[in-house]
Amino acid sequence: MSTPTYSLNANIASTCTRRVLVCAAECGMSDRVKLVNHAFTDIKTPRWLEAQPFGQMPVLVEDKTGWTLFESRAIAKYIAAVSGNTQLMPLPTDAQTYGKFEQACSIENNDFDVSASAICNELVFKPGKGGTTDPGRVILEQENLEKKLASYEVILSRQRYLAGEQMTLADLFHLPYGTMVTEIGGTTSLTDGRLPNVTRWWKELSDLASWKAIQAERAAYLEAQKKK
Numbered sequence: 001m002s003t004p005t006y007s008l009n010a011n012i013a014s015t016c017t018r019r020v021l022v023c024a025a026e027c028g029m030s031d032r033v034k035l036v037n038h039a040f041t042d043i044k045t046p047r048w049l050e051a052q053p054f055g056q057m058p059v060l061v062e063d064k065t066g067w068t069l070f071e072s073r074a075i076a077k078y079i080a081a082v083s084g085n086t087q088l089m090p091l092p093t094d095a096q097t098y099g100k101f102e103q104a105c106s107i108e109n110n111d112f113d114v115s116a117s118a119i120c121n122e123l124v125f126k127p128g129k130g131g132t133t134d135p136g137r138v139i140l141e142q143e144n145l146e147k148k149l150a151s152y153e154v155i156l157s158r159q160r161y162l163a164g165e166q167m168t169l170a171d172l173f174h175l176p177y178g179t180m181v182t183e184i185g186g187t188t189s190l191t192d193g194r195l196p197n198v199t200r201w202w203k204e205l206s207d208l209a210s211w212k213a214i215q216a217e218r219a220a221y222l223e224a225q226k227k228k
């Protein structure tokens with residue numbers, strides 16, 4: 001049986017797309033997961049909605065069978081399962097390690113992403129769609145993020161990564177919004193050293209060669225779009 005390959009129907013400019021791409025790269029799956037850049041208008045078409053009823057990207061498609069999967073974190077976990085990389089995603093049979101991994105995934109989704117993505121939404125996505133930034137919401141989410149990252153500092157002062165001593169998908173999941181919220185000045189807490197273990201952790205993650213390559217691909221794509 002031939003090794004399955006996949007198309008990632010998405011766009012390199014999207015945060016969720018880059019979440020999948022960095023996880024695929026770290027799992028050694030980049031050659032089996034091919035990014036297919038789509039216009040953001042595609043995601044509201046009946047064909048797209050059939051695979052992704054929420055009208056969002058990314059969507060993973062198995063090339064041979066047409067089998068689909070959406071939700072960036074689910075896609076990343078699926079790719080890790082296919083790759084067999086049990087460091088980035090521990091097996092449920094290793095119950096305690098798996099429990100800590102799921103705990104870390106939950107922290108990213110419920111404690112970090114909520115505020116980091118809300119700040120990016122207010123400062124970038126909303127104005128980009130013609131809307132107006134709500135400064136009160138920005139301040140509230142900045143305060144929330146600050147409090148959450150203080151708790152990250154406690155965790156990361158005891159262990160190297162969010163799930164333990166090994167880097168997992170849970171750490172990688174932070175990269176798109178962590179990078180964006182820092183770049184737009186939405187927070188300095190990941191980088192300014194006031195939370196030394198957070199800064200150490202974030203530097204290691206954001207310095208990953210795979211992530212730098214994906215960010216470079218994004219910059220090249222956006223530059224090419226400007227020239228069109």
Ligand SMILES: N[C@@H](CCC(=O)N[C@@H](CS)C(=O)NCC(=O)O)C(=O)O
Pocket residue numbers: 014015016017043055056057058070071072073
């Ligand atoms: N929870 C979903 C969120 C997907 C999502 O919000 N995708 C964005 C791009 S990062 C999108 O499609 N936005 C366009 C829209 O919602 O209309 C995931 O992780 O895949």
